[in-house]
Amino acid sequence: MSPTHYDALVLGSGQAGTPLAKAFAAAGRKVALVDRAHVGGTCVNEGCTPTKTMIASGRVAYLARRAWDDYGVGDAGGKVRVDMAKIRQRKRDIVDQFRGGSEGRLDKAGVDIIRGEGRFVAGKERTLLVKMAEGGEEREVSADLVFINVGEGPSRPQIPGLKHIDPKRVLDSTSIMELDEVPRHLVVLGGGYIGLEFGQLFRRLGAQVTIVQRGKQLVPREDEDIAGALLGILAEDGILVHLSASPTSFKSNNLPNGQPSELEPFTLNINRKSGQEFDIQGTHILLATGRIPMTANLNLDAVGIKTTPKGHIVVNDKFETGAPGIYALGDVHGGPAFTHISYDDYRIIRANLLPGQTPSTTPPLHTSAASKSRNLTPYVVYTDPQLGHVGLHARDLAGRRIKTAAMPMSYVARALETDETRGVMKATVDAETGEILGFTCLGVEGGEIMAVVQTAMMGGLKWWDLEAAVWAHPSLAESLNNLWGFLE
Ligand SMILES: Cc1cc2nc3c(=O)[nH]c(=O)nc-3n(C[C@H](O)[C@H](O)[C@H](O)COP(=O)(O)OP(=O)(O)OC[C@H]3O[C@@H](n4cnc5c(N)ncnc54)[C@H](O)[C@@H]3O)c2cc1C
Numbered sequence: 001m002s003p004t005h006y007d008a009l010v011l012g013s014g015q016a017g018t019p020l021a022k023a024f025a026a027a028g029r030k031v032a033l034v035d036r037a038h039v040g041g042t043c044v045n046e047g048c049t050p051t052k053t054m055i056a057s058g059r060v061a062y063l064a065r066r067a068w069d070d071y072g073v074g075d076a077g078g079k080v081r082v083d084m085a086k087i088r089q090r091k092r093d094i095v096d097q098f099r100g101g102s103e104g105r106l107d108k109a110g111v112d113i114i115r116g117e118g119r120f121v122a123g124k125e126r127t128l129l130v131k132m133a134e135g136g137e138e139r140e141v142s143a144d145l146v147f148i149n150v151g152e153g154p155s156r157p158q159i160p161g162l163k164h165i166d167p168k169r170v171l172d173s174t175s176i177m178e179l180d181e182v183p184r185h186l187v188v189l190g191g192g193y194i195g196l197e198f199g200q201l202f203r204r205l206g207a208q209v210t211i212v213q214r215g216k217q218l219v220p221r222e223d224e225d226i227a228g229a230l231l232g233i234l235a236e237d238g239i240l241v242h243l244s245a246s247p248t249s250f251k252s253n254n255l256p257n258g259q260p261s262e263l264e265p266f267t268l269n270i271n272r273k274s275g276q277e278f279d280i281q282g283t284h285i286l287l288a289t290g291r292i293p294m295t296a297n298l299n300l301d302a303v304g305i306k307t308t309p310k311g312h313i314v315v316n317d318k319f320e321t322g323a324p325g326i327y328a329l330g331d332v333h334g335g336p337a338f339t340h341i342s343y344d345d346y347r348i349i350r351a352n353l354l355p356g357q358t359p360s361t362t363p364p365l366h367t368s369a370a371s372k373s374r375n376l377t378p379y380v381v382y383t384d385p386q387l388g389h390v391g392l393h394a395r396d397l398a399g400r401r402i403k404t405a406a407m408p409m410s411y412v413a414r415a416l417e418t419d420e421t422r423g424v425m426k427a428t429v430d431a432e433t434g435e436i437l438g439f440t441c442l443g444v445e446g447g448e449i450m451a452v453v454q455t456a457m458m459g460g461l462k463w464w465d466l467e468a469a470v471w472a473h474p475s476l477a478e479s480l481n482n483l484w485g486f487l488e
């Protein structure tokens with residue numbers, strides 16, 4: 001049977017592939033989008049959208065607890081009830097709404113949505129064999145252009161004893177959002193984005209939370225002082241964090257009658273770098289030790305597509321793989337794993353392959369010449385307060401003459417007025433030219449304040465331009481007048 005042939009075929013409905021399929025269809029091309037699970041990819045279904053929806057509930061719980069003592073409203077004692085099923089339903093509704101919107105737009109554009117798992121066929125050019133999600137039959141599709149946007153999935157650390165723990169108690173970033181009860185004691189493996197966002201959320205919903213982080217600091221990409229400040233905030237929230245700590249083995253705990261213990265179903269043995277060894281008991285485990293590219297079953301070797309030892313697809317700065325007409329976009333090529341970066345990959349491809357679709361503004365044609373905002377790579381960890389960062393870190397600046405300003409959020413009028421003074425903002429500038437090189441805001445709406453500085457960096461403003469700017473009082477951005485008084 002000959003394959004159905006398309007002008008463009010997108011494998012994986014990620015944050016690049018979904019808009020790209022629509023753009024090709026809008027340009028009059030025959031397009032198919034193949035996804036094994038759902039339209040909208042990780043971000044909409046299991047990532048940004050559901051997590052930030054649930055985190056909003058966690059923040060309300062936090063404020064409700066503080067309502068009487070700190071703001072003089074509500075019930076004295078600050079007792080808070082949490083309905084996990086309702087929180088989950090709110091999350092499901094928003095995900096359905098976002099996914100439904102994406103599906104509707106693709107349908108309207110005339111994209112064929114093929115629900116199934118695809119892999120390349122050896123010996124045939126740009127051809128995929130798709131195992132259909134419903135019914136399981138297989139069908140072949142081919143195209144002039146193929147775009148791989150299959151993303152990453154949770155990694156599963158190999159820890160002795162883990163596979164013997166009741167699977168209902170071993171969670172990843174997807175299954176934890178489907179719980180119908182708050183765990184009594186959640187042990188989180190990994191102190192990165194996922195571990196911290198969920199750790200703080202479940203603490204706020206009422207769980208005891210312990211974070212076990214192999215690295216010597218939380219969020220290893222961040223400057224040491226910022227990671228230290230975040231650690232202090234989480235400790236204040238009642239989260240126990242073990243740093244430089246490696247999980248070595250799990251043991252299931254049974255009662256004398258042989259039944260599993262409900263109270264302390266497992267013991268985790270931990271080794272510190274110092275050699276110290278200790279045990280912790282918990283009721284649930286969240287595996288948040290990083291993500292791996294979804295390339296193992298794509299048969300990439302057979303069609304000449306190279307991968308790194310971790311499985312990321314090797315691409316050039318136009319996202320071309322080694323196979324003619326096959327591109328890889330988003331997390332799967334191993335760049336920064338963020339929605340906004342994957343979306344920018346889409347814009348670069350669109351500018352290169354569909355120039356008629358590109359707005360009249362100068363398009364970025366490849367990553368190295370991409371827009372200034374791409375090179376700055378902004379991101380936000382959605383802890384509360386948020387950790388927003390843009391530009392360089394201390395480790396990137398060795399040997400350069402720099403000055404640094406760090407100002408506690410307790411100096412910010414708006415933060416004081418709203419009683420949200422936890423955190424610090426920090427900027428690094430070139431000592432001679434005044435160029436802003438890096439900026440972090442660990443503070444209330446830290447991501448939004450970061451975006452103000454990012455815009456200034458994109459426009460080439462110097463730190464003294466921000467010091468002299470007139471912002472509305474009392475906005476959070478106004479603090480960018482005062483920050484520079486701390487430069488040293
Ligand atoms: C819990 C969590 C929270 C996050 N929060 C944020 C955030 O706040 N901000 C942010 O910027 N980023 C966040 N991220 C990261 C973000 O979700 C990803 O960087 C983003 O989705 C980009 O992914 P992508 O475009 O590469 O593909 P994805 O969005 O991962 O989509 C890949 C798609 O490919 C499909 N697929 C995989 N293999 C196959 C196959 N063989 N055949 C067919 N289909 C296949 C999958 O079903 C999936 O739909 C979060 C991630 C997680 C897990």
Ligand SMILES: NC(=O)c1ccc[n+]([C@@H]2O[C@H](COP(=O)([O-])OP(=O)(O)OC[C@H]3O[C@@H](n4cnc5c(N)ncnc54)[C@H](O)[C@@H]3O)[C@@H](O)[C@H]2O)c1
Pocket residue numbers: 157189190191192193194195197212213214215218219220245246247288289290291336337338379380381382
């Ligand atoms: N707000 C956001 O933008 C957001 C939110 C969630 C996820 N993401 C994306 O998803 C990616 C994956 O998130 P993540 O948190 O899983 O990975 P991560 O790489 O950010 O953090 C994983 C952490 O686990 C630690 N670790 C690794 N193995 C361990 C082990 N065996 N025991 C204990 N600790 C161990 C590492 O030291 C690391 O700090 C992020 O890097 C980010 O790109 C972004």
